[in-house]
Structures are given as structure tokens and as C-alpha cells.
Amino acid sequence: MDQLIMHAAGIRKGVIETVYQQKQGHVGGPLSAADILSVLYFDIMTIKPEDPDWPERDRFVLSKGHSAIGLYVTLALRGYFPYAELATFDALHSRLQAHPDMTKLPGLDMSTGSLGQGISSGVGMALAAKRQNKAYKTYVLLGDGESQEGQVWEAARVAERYQLGNLVVIVDANNLQQYGWQSDDKNGRDTPDSNHGAKWKAFGWNVSEVDGHDISALKETLQHITSAPDGKPKAVIAHTVKGKGVSFMEGNFKWHSNVPTDEEFEHAMSELEEV
Amino acid sequence: MGTTASKSMRNVFGETLTELTQQDARTVALDGDLGNSTRLAFVEKENPSAFLQMGIAEQNMVGVAAGLASCGQIPWVCSFGAFISRRAYDQIVVSVDQPSLNVKLVGSYSGLLTSNTGKTHHSFEDIAMMTLLPNMVVLSPGDALEARQAMEAMQRYDGPVYLRLSRDETLDILPGSDRKFAIGKSYQLASGQNVACLSTGAMTPRVYEAVQNLQEEGVHVTHLHFPTIKPLDEQAIVAAARQHDHLITIEEHFVAHGFGGMVSRVTSRDEPVRMTRIGIEDAYSQCGKDPELLDEHGLSSDALTERLRTIYEQVSSS
Numbered sequence: 001m002d003q004l005i006m007h008a009a010g011i012r013k014g015v016i017e018t019v020y021q022q023k024q025g026h027v028g029g030p031l032s033a034a035d036i037l038s039v040l041y042f043d044i045m046t047i048k049p050e051d052p053d054w055p056e057r058d059r060f061v062l063s064k065g066h067s068a069i070g071l072y073v074t075l076a077l078r079g080y081f082p083y084a085e086l087a088t089f090d091a092l093h094s095r096l097q098a099h100p101d102m103t104k105l106p107g108l109d110m111s112t113g114s115l116g117q118g119i120s121s122g123v124g125m126a127l128a129a130k131r132q133n134k135a136y137k138t139y140v141l142l143g144d145g146e147s148q149e150g151q152v153w154e155a156a157r158v159a160e161r162y163q164l165g166n167l168v169v170i171v172d173a174n175n176l177q178q179y180g181w182q183s184d185d186k187n188g189r190d191t192p193d194s195n196h197g198a199k200w201k202a203f204g205w206n207v208s209e210v211d212g213h214d215i216s217a218l219k220e221t222l223q224h225i226t227s228a229p230d231g232k233p234k235a236v237i238a239h240t241v242k243g244k245g246v247s248f249m250e251g252n253f254k255w256h257s258n259v260p261t262d263e264e265f266e267h268a269m270s271e272l273e274e275v
Numbered sequence: 276m277g278t279t280a281s282k283s284m285r286n287v288f289g290e291t292l293t294e295l296t297q298q299d300a301r302t303v304a305l306d307g308d309l310g311n312s313t314r315l316a317f318v319e320k321e322n323p324s325a326f327l328q329m330g331i332a333e334q335n336m337v338g339v340a341a342g343l344a345s346c347g348q349i350p351w352v353c354s355f356g357a358f359i360s361r362r363a364y365d366q367i368v369v370s371v372d373q374p375s376l377n378v379k380l381v382g383s384y385s386g387l388l389t390s391n392t393g394k395t396h397h398s399f400e401d402i403a404m405m406t407l408l409p410n411m412v413v414l415s416p417g418d419a420l421e422a423r424q425a426m427e428a429m430q431r432y433d434g435p436v437y438l439r440l441s442r443d444e445t446l447d448i449l450p451g452s453d454r455k456f457a458i459g460k461s462y463q464l465a466s467g468q469n470v471a472c473l474s475t476g477a478m479t480p481r482v483y484e485a486v487q488n489l490q491e492e493g494v495h496v497t498h499l500h501f502p503t504i505k506p507l508d509e510q511a512i513v514a515a516a517r518q519h520d521h522l523i524t525i526e527e528h529f530v531a532h533g534f535g536g537m538v539s540r541v542t543s544r545d546e547p548v549r550m551t552r553i554g555i556e557d558a559y560s561q562c563g564k565d566p567e568l569l570d571e572h573g574l575s576s577d578a579l580t581e582r583l584r585t586i587y588e589q590v591s592s593s
Binding site: 055059061064101103109110111112113115116117118119120121122123124126127128129131132138142150151154155157158161162 | 303324327328330332334335336337338339340341342343344345346347348350365366368369370373375416541
């Protein structure tokens with residue numbers, strides 16, 4: 001468990017370092033998803049980093065493709081490519097495109113970046129497993145803001161109709177998006193959607209809700225839900241905090257996509273070192 | 276070469292796709308709730324495990340196909356041309372064409388003749404939209420036999436393809452059953468002087484009839500058929516431009532950015548020549564019976580006979 005916490009801290013540090021060095025990229029979303037990525041890539045998923053195209057591997061789709069830097073740091077830490085390559089993030093000719101490009105970087109199971117689309121390809125991967133009698137599972141990381149896209153619910157309906165029990169959607173419910181709606185929140189903006197679980201239930205999914213920053217709860221929830229004997233597709237509503245791990249970024253929509261100053265960078269890294 | 280009534284393209288589509296699913300278990304048909312119209316229903320009837328109903332949700336359907344293709348399946352996605360192109364374009368770009376996944380997109384009921392359904396169901400944009408995409412192959416067969424051969428070629432080809440089909444019966448336009456469709460290749464159906472007609476898809480049989488009508492009058496024009504729009508047979512276009520004074524392109528699509536536009540891009544670069552581009556002008560159409568719509572837009576065999584003769588006479592007298 002301590003290892004997973006350390007990996008999550010490593011993902012957060014890698015995100016902050018890369019965005020600071022490259023002066024590009026999204027911060028808040030990758031930080032809210034760091035614990036989820038740690039649990040998936042270092043515990044739950046059956047994968048072979050040395051053989052990224054292994055046909056039996058579990059699939060992962062980053063439907064919220066703008067959190068790509070979080071996934072790249074995770075893949076680098078997991079050994080898919082040299083950590084030093086993170087320094088090319090978002091640069092011309094880099095394999096680490098601002099939004100995931102499966103034609104460039106091994107280990108990416110789908111190209112994403114236009115919101116709402118990744119979950120549909122995840123449905124296709126789960127259908128492919130059923131058609132081929134393969135045991136692999138498909139994990140899709142979806143944003144709560146992204147769930148405003150109608151395509152998400154088109155996909156949810158088809159997954160239920162075909163009883164894709166091998167499909168797990170994790171909603172990174174961080175309650176913020178790029179701009180969102182005016183609110184009485186301390187930062188003045190939010191994503192007013194507190195009923196994710198009820199919606200997925202209404203679409204016939206097997207739903208669990210969990211603190212998305214409680215590593216042991218995340219692990220237990222994912223283990224439990226993926227071993228459920230029913231054929232329902234699984235939704236894990238992970239309640240998270242945007243910018244988690246860096247006090248001045250937490251819960252502030254302005255850190256959706258923002259580059260830390262020198263001072264902010266030092267501050268953020270010192271907080272993350274304490275983990 | 277005689278013309279005989281052919282089977283409808285959509286029936287041949289349904290029969291051929293059924294066979295392809297039976298020959299290769301990776302092949303799977305995705306329906307957007309139009310299977311009884313598009314004839315995708317044939318697959319469901321004969322090989323139900325190879326048929327997936329995606330409901331009235333084209334965006335998800337295209338994304339699901341991308342996921343299936345990423346896992347080695349060969350998905351064939353079918354809807355009306357209007358819906359698959361316009362409704363799911365960003366999904367086609369981001370989930371299919373950018374990763375160059377092996378997804379076969381089928382736009383049934385393309386063009387003008389959509390069984391009296393009118394403006395919403397006409398697809399006059401799909402050639403423009405699909406040929407814009409860097410990895411997309413765009414096929415537009417002229418009759419039922421060619422549709423079958425194009426589908427067999429699509430199945431062998433690894434990458435995204437858009438197949439543009441028409442609803443109704445066409446004439447068998449090419450001689451014999453020994454012809455071999457190849458992606459990127461055009462076919463000469465008639466040879467003549469001064470004027471060459473270049474056509475694609477279900478327009479070709481009507482142009483063929485018009486060219487035959489002119490032959491009976493002693494007017495001989497060249498006729499080339501392009502069942503592949505991308506990659507375009509540029510060699511044949513340049514050769515036609517060199518050998519004739521005037522090219523005429525004819526298509527069931529907006530003239531502004533369709534097949535004719537692609538042909539003129541080649542001629543303007545390699546062999547400038549006077550051209551007339553015939554198709555749907557810059558306005559939306561309406562409902563009406565097939566012959567009425569073809570007359571309304573000057574695309575019936577008789578209307579084309581007149582238009583081609585007029586151009587031929589102008590070119591020959593200048």
C-alpha cells in the first residue's frame with residue numbers, strides 16, 4: 001500500500017515538474033487522477049510494459065485525454081519508456097503529444113483528446129474481448145465535466161445492452177472543469193453535478209462510490225467490483241479534488257491548465273516531498 | 276456492351292457483408308438502427324453473432340468501431356451517408372482517422388436518391404468531408420457488382436475506408452463478369468474526341484446511358500468511371516486532360532467541393548484544361564420521386580444527354 005502511495009506522489013511530482021519545465025500542460029486533472037492511475041497501473045491491471053501490444057493485456061483508455069501528462073508519468077514510472085523522455089512532453093516531434101496519440105507512443109491503447117469519445121472505444125474493446133472469449137478487462141478514466149457530452153450516455157446505454165461486465169468506467173469526479181458555472185464556491189466556479197452514481201445506476205450499471213484519494217479504498221473497490229459475478233458494466237465514482245496534493249491548487253479551477261511560477265513550483269514540490 | 280438491370284447496391288451490400296462475416300470471424304457489422312433499410316439486416320439474419328445493434332447513436336457507434344478495430348476486429352459501420360458523415364464527423368476524425376484504425380464506414384443512401392426523404396437524408400457533403408481526411412480511402416462504386424468487388428478490396432485493405440453506396444437499382448455498366456476492381460484505379464467505358472466525361476458512383480450508369488444516346492447520334496465522347504475517389508487515379512485524369520479539349524465531371528454531390536473539385540485540383544496543377552462540373556448546385560434539395568429529382572437537378576440520362584451534347588457542340592465549334 002505504501003508503494004502505491006509513493007507511486008501516486010511520484011506521478012504528482014512528475015506532472016508538476018514536466019508542466020513547469022515545458023511551460024505547457026494541464027495540472028489539476030492529472031493531480032486528481034494520480035491515485036487512480038497508481039492503483040490501476042501498479043496493482044489492478046494485468047499488463048506487460050516490456051510487451052505493450054500483448055494481446056491479453058488489460059486495456060486503459062484516458063477518455064479525459066487532456067490529463068495525458070498524468071498518464072505519461074505513470075507509464076514512464078511503470079517502465080514503458082525512459083523517464084527522461086518526459087522532458088519532451090508537448091514539444092514538436094515528441095511521442096508525448098498534448099493529447100494521447102496511440103500511433104506515436106507504445107502503451108497507449110487509444111488516441112483521445114476530444115471529450116466523450118474514449119468511453120465509446122472502451123465499449124468496443126470490451127465487446128472485442130467478449131467476441132474473442134478473452135479475459136482482459138477494459139478500464140476507462142472519464143471526467144465528470146466530460147460527462148456533459150451526450151456520447152458518454154450513448155455508450156453507457158450500449159454497454160448495458162450488451163452486458164459488458166468486463167468494462168470498468170472510473171469517473172474522476174473532481175467537481176471542476178475548465179470554466180464551468182458560476183457558484184458560491186470559494187473560487188466562484190463549479191461543475192454542478194452531484195448525482196453521478198444515480199445516473200450510472202439508472203443506466204443499469206453496477207455502481208460503487210469511493211474516495212478517489214484513499215488508495216486502499218480504491219484498490220478494494222476496484223478488486224471487488226471487477227470480481228462481481230453480474231454481467232453489468234461497472235462504474236466507480238471516484239470523489240476527488242482537482243489539484244489534489246498541492247494546497248494552493250486544490251479545488252481551484254484556475255489550475256485546470258496553468259504553469260507554476262518558480263516560487264509556486266518550489267512550494268508545490270516541497271509539499272509533495274512530504275508524502 | 277449491353278446494359279442490363281442489376282440487383283440493387285444495398286442488397287448486394289447486405290449479401291456480401293454476410294459472406295465476409297462468415298469467411299472471417301473478426302468481421303462484425305454495426306448498425307445504427309437502419310438495418311432493414313441498408314440491408315445490414317441480412318447479416319443479423321444469417322450470422323447473428325456478427326451483428327451489433329448500436330441504436331440511434333452514430334457518434335458512439337463510430338467510437339465503438341474504433342475500439343473493436345484496436346483489438347484486431349474488422350468493424351463495418353453502416354448508416355445513411357448523411358448521418359454517418361455529418362453526425363459523427365469528429366468521431367471519425369479523432370477516433371478513426373487520426374489513429375488510422377481499420378474501420379470500414381458505409382454511407383448507404385448517399386447522394387440525391389434517398390427514397391423520397393428529402394433534405395435531411397441527402398448526403399451532398401460526404402465526398403468532401405471524407406476525402407479531406409489524410410488516412411481515409413473513399414470508394415464510390417458504380418453498380419452492384421462493383422460494390423461487391425469494392426467491399427472485398429476493403430476487407431483486404433488495412434485502414435479506414437468510406438464506402439459510398441446508393442439505395443436503388445443501377446445498370447450493369449461495365450462489360451463482363453471478369454472485371455477486377457482495384458483501389459485507386461479508374462476505368463474507361465467509352466472513347467471519343469474533344470470531350471471526356473468523368474463520373475463516379477451511381478451517376479456513372481446515367482452518364483453511360485447519355486454517352487450511348489450521343490453515340491447513336493454520331494457524337495463520340497470519352498467516358499471514364501472512377502469507383503475510387505481517394506486515392507484518385509491522377510494519371511488517368513492527366514491523360515484525359517492531354518487528349519481532350521474539355522473535361523466534364525458528373526456526380527451526385529455538391530459541385531463545390533466534391534469529385535469534380537478533386538479532379539480540377541489535379542488538372543490545375545498538372546494539365547490545365549477547360550472543365551464543366553456537373554452535380555448538385557449550391558442549394559439544398561427537397562423530397563420527390565427519383566425521376567423527378569433527377570430531372571430537377573439535370574442529372575437524368577435524358578437531361579445529361581442534352582447537357583453533354585451542348586458542351587460537345589460548343590467545344591467542337593470553337
